[in-house]
Amino acid sequence: MENLVIGIDVGGQSSKLGVVNAKGEILEQCVISSLQTNLNDYLNDLSGAIKDLIAKTKNVGEVKGIGIGAPNSNYYKGTIEYAPNLKWGYVDGQPTIIEFTKLLSGMVGIPVTITNDANAAAMGEMAYGVAKGMKNFVMITLGTGVGSGIVIDGKMVYGHDGFAGELGHVCIERNGRQCNCGLKGCLETYTSAMGVARTARELLASDKRDSLLRKLDPEKISSKDVYDAAKQGDELSLEIFNYTGTLLGRAFADFVKFSAPEAIVIFGGMAKSKEYFHGALVKSMNDNLMKVWKNKIQILYSSLKESDAAILGASALAW
């Protein structure tokens, strides 16, 4: 009988769970929705899925711990705090503090550890992916929102309070787009999947050119639609990704000035569109770097299967 752990990647849309063995192999996995508007409903679904996975692997080994990657999480306190992108994280219309590890371990009877979802992805990438062997890198997750995990000298940066690495909320445009976090002009409002859709809506309104995107209801346009149109050579869609890459590059240049990483690793759904924003990103980053760093910082994309890095990273927490 082996020792096993469960790694969970909590996202704004869905949560992915996997049972992982000591070799880092995912033995069983499943996905549940994260769109519940009530915390108890979400926790019931989650603990149900955990119990199913435990039942499915009970002949292989025993699940000794659970590691979770979730937005706005605090490694030190086991909490999720003021997460704007989790529908079940609100009380009376305001994001609140949830004692997540305490609640969940109470329901499943197994120790639970939590960290920022991007930290978990960084740990997965460092153990099994493109950042293997790297001591200094920054992980940027481009999904529903924009998250980050910072590794310095081979260690995750948690900061004084456990909340370090909220690079999705650095200001990229003074008095820019309103962000769910309450601030304006956050990187996330431009370069997340939602941000790309906002750029599409803005550009469709301000630009007169024809575009495949005009066939769609502007309110329902997604980053996937922009990707599909770019694939067919749609000029406006290519411009949207070019703009996205340019803003990412500006932000990345400032991240380099902080921790001088060997590489910045991009992860998440938006990475699929890399061929359409990578060139603009690299140019813009180098245009905004001093001589000591120009053309020296690698931009890498996660090599792990989309959900695996986060599940594996979260599982690494549990060991």
Added chain:
Amino acid sequence: MENLVIGIDVGGQSSKLGVVNAKGEILEQCVISSLQTNLNDYLNDLSGAIKDLIAKTKNVGEVKGIGIGAPNSNYYKGTIEYAPNLKWGYVDGQPTIIEFTKLLSGMVGIPVTITNDANAAAMGEMAYGVAKGMKNFVMITLGTGVGSGIVIDGKMVYGHDGFAGELGHVCIERNGRQCNCGLKGCLETYTSAMGVARTARELLASDKRDSLLRKLDPEKISSKDVYDAAKQGDELSLEIFNYTGTLLGRAFADFVKFSAPEAIVIFGGMAKSKEYFHGALVKSMNDNLMKVWKNKIQILYSSLKESDAAILGASALAW
């Protein structure tokens, strides 16, 4: 006979040297100009000053090592690289790479270690100053330029290449003021002593109000002039510091999103004007922070005598 070290703080205007004992006491110190335009002239003056200090303390003990804090320095390589604010760091009008520790130790016959001047100040502040006992803080030096030293988990952050912590060059204003580093809109161009003087010149040109500063030659206005006028209640000068504090606060908010420090410590000549920019800084920082950090990050000012923190910090390198 005691073991001694020499700590050296290399600035754009002057270099301060001190002989330090194991208790962190500065036994002897001196200052030389940094305005030489030729590297050999500077090194001759510096090694001369070192030899004088060694002679003065030869009855107390032996100098075993030299630690240096200098702008644009590389701890790993012992170099100063492309330092725009050091007049002797240029070759053919372009900042260049200097093998500083090798050259100096060759001249004085003592091992030499170098780091970023702001890193040295941070080490001094952590050992003897307001950051004593802190594990996570960011040091910002507001002098001729703007430098930074980042401490995470009790350790200096050097990054992959030894150049981490160039926060004076994050972009605070897109297409803003031209910086010596080649980029535009760097924090340094607004919030260094030179930046304050630039703000004064801009405001005097664009604003019609009377001001004590109008009695001065605009080209020669210094941050000290603005400070003196502010002390006398000069409205325009107060506005200049208010603007400086607002920009600093915006930048600090983004630094917090990176490493979630317990405090940001301000050091350098500009700290003298803190009463005129502190309020605007704190307000602007909190306006640009998410709820988890609002009103939680301390802004502190160096408690050490102006040159001591850098000398003591540099000496800590040598031990």
